Amino acid sequence: MSLSAITFLYPAMLAGLLALPIVWLLIRSAPRSPKTVIFPAARILRGLKSKRRDIQRAPIWQTILRCLILTLLIIAAARPVMNRNDFAANDGAILIIADNGWDSAANWRQYRTALQQIANQARFELQTVYIAQTAPEAAGATTWKLPDIVGPVSPNDTKNLFDRLQPRPWPSDYAALSDLISERPEMNRAVGSILWLTSEMDSPGKAKIASELLDIAPITTISPTITDRIAIRSLSRSGTGMLATLAHNRDDQPREINLLARGERGNVILRHTVEITPDSDQSDVAILLPRDISNAIQSVGIEGVESAASVFQTGARWQQRRVGVVVSSGDGPGVLSDQYFFLDRALSPYADVTYAPLGTLLEDKVDVLVSAGPISGLGSQFDALERWVNEGGMLVRFAGDSSSQIGNEFLPVTLRLGNRDFGGSMSWEKPKRLLDFPDNSPFHGVEVPDDITVTRQLLAEPDPDIVSKTWARLTDGTPLITSTPRNAGRIVLFHVTPWADWSNLPMSGLFVELWQRLLPLASPSNRSDAELQSSLPAQTILDGFGRPHQPDALILPVQTPLPTPNPRHPPGIYGENGQAVALNLGPSLSDIGRDVVWPSGISTREITDQSQVDLAALCLLAAFILILFDAAILLVLNNVSLRRSRRSNALTSLLLAAVLTGVATTSMMMPAASMAATLPEAALQPRLAYLETGNAPVDRLSRAGMTGLTEILRRRSAADLNTVDGVNPETDELSFYPLIYWPLVDGQEPFSERAQERLNRYLNNGGMILIDSRDREVQPARLRRLLAGLEVPLLDRAPSDHILFRSFYLLDHAFGRFSEPLWLDARPSQRLDGVASVLFGGNDWASAWIIPEGRDELRSEDISPRQREMAYRFGVNLVMYALTGSYKGDQVHIPAILERLGR
Known part of the structure; x- marks a missing residue:
């Protein structure tokens, strides 16, 4: 620690050090001790004891010690501070502008450090604070706006406000911030300095608002040390x-x-x-x-x-789809490269294209089948093709060469006999162009070029549902691309050929964009x-x-073309x-990559990790210790010991016994209450576990609840589990526990890298964790912060027919103290037999699993017997699900169940 890093908030109090010489003289001013003179007549007084104490001068060590105590008290009154963060002048309120757009996320930890340092300075200087954000938030039904400027607030209230700040995945809106500041004239008059937490990246309106803010107060920009973007x-x-x-x-x-x-x-x-x-x-x-x-x-x-x-x-x-183009078995490469040149150029960058007969393509289980004209080989493969389409395949058809018939099967619409010729020598009509794609089309939003023309097309009968089946139409309203679902599959028809004799569509870039929209619809x-x-x-x-x-309810659906985030x-x-x-x-x-050019007059500084430390408390603690030391020496010098006072002896013995008893009791209770079982015990004797939070009441509640659930399992099932363990991911091996209960508590810190590694290994090897917020509130942001670094899958609401609700009792809900929904893996891994590894809810299950006995202080009086019984049943189902996985979902049991029902 360098002395240059220490400053004093009240340096005038150091003037008290001038009184130290006076104190020194006062302590040393006692008269000298009398000299010893030998006087023969005084021998008769030899052996007499006098209780009178002569005045003596204080020893030098005592004088130094007491002067040091006084010095520490004077320094504490001057409020010494180490690494003082002097961000703003002490001449008014502080306006804090926190950039929380997308570019702040990468350095958000440094931003939080700077916000804490600013809060400390405001608390020391007793300055009020205003807080402004730069990223907009959702407002109203479909709009968004910048959050209002918060303030004035006291320095002690800023911590809660800073904790709520989070980076947003979209850019900052500095124009809206300028409008908000201009609407607060009373704030502008009160602000004495502006602190702007931002990066050096340039953004629209950033330099402009900086110039406007200079008219209000001096600006200091605080930037992270890492400048890479x-x-x-x-x-x-x-x-x-x-x-x-x-x-x-x-x-x-x-x-x-x-x-x-x-x-x-x-x-x-x-x-x-x-x-x-x-x-x-x-x-x-x-x-x-x-x-x-x-x-x-x-x-x-x-x-x-x-x-x-x-x-x-x-x-x-x-995902690259497998596309099969249906050709005759006798077609050679030369014919294929001629006829399907434009189709191949549109498909090959985005799909794996195969040219083969229909039967071969169906055996290869391609995702998309493409056929021009009549489907070659349909007679012998009709049933196989129908089954392939019904099971989810996409069949895309084009008009043939010069013939008008492409067959009557596997079409989305009914076709008229013949075709329509716009540009032939016997036609009076001009070639038609494309209209914009309708809203019900997957091509909606794709820009239609003006040079796309159609000279010939297959005409569709005007069926009642022709509009819903039309994905693209010409300027006269006739369909160009139609489609209809067929069970899980889909049939699409281009009313032109895939080469350039009926239309120049296959030659255009629009043809490529249409295929880019079509291929994802054949999602395997x-x-x-x-x-x-x-x-x-x-x-x-x-x-x-x-x-x-x-997503939450504030997120709206999108339409093509996609909007900016x-x-x-x-x-x-x-x-x-x-x-x-x-x-x-x-x-x-x-x-x-472009850096902002700040206007002149703005001071800049970087965020440092040196937090401001108040040394006054340390000085007071040191003074108190020296006072105790001085008192102890005085006791020794005045012969005041434990042996000369029976009362003191008894009190001291009693105190010592209490301390030793407490230590012994603590040492005896710690292994049973919080330490996990040894590896051999945990491996040979299955048991449940709960995650230790460090909060004693919550840990006691978790242990009581899991113990109650273990007893219920022993009474109602063949699962005879051992005593419950409290585990700590930092030190304990987790792989022996089939289920770990994790209650969330306020102020819980994220896991360290070592704990994250252990938890990830536990989940990847088939372990299961039940996370309980205990307050009926399922807050994804809070859970994401605590689970940062863990490989946790996406969570979805558990359906009422989930196997978890069928593993022992027939239930439809995750009953606990409350009856809120349960969230679990949206897509559990098949490697783990499709069993969810993470379950999340807020039903306070531990409170509901406690077995009430007498005047148990942990039991919850607000749980009815019926609710507690349903919670027991869910707990049994949960443990059975953790132990047996998807056993109850096995279809092999259906015949036996039906036979039993038949009897």
């Missing part, structure tokens, strides 16, 4: 893998980052090191990958950068519903740190039934 701008498939484009700030030296590709459950399936191009704001990366690995990628992120801009989700369009991962949606609801969304979570449409996956569309933040960002 990076985002994934685009991600696309190539014939050999994938291509990524990274946007970043310029740097003279090359640097390396790691790209992490994650699968469906969030597990890392690829780590690739990338070298950032120096002296450039963009880097293009090509990664060689097999097709099956590329198809498994659900998102790509940047290791060590927690930001929504550093995560790029793929969606259903990413979801064929349960063939109905399409033009309004795509959110499946999962990203927060400011790039972590996926379930905003509070109503944050980045994430939108759509259902194979229409999963990824809305990413990176493609909407531009010039993230």
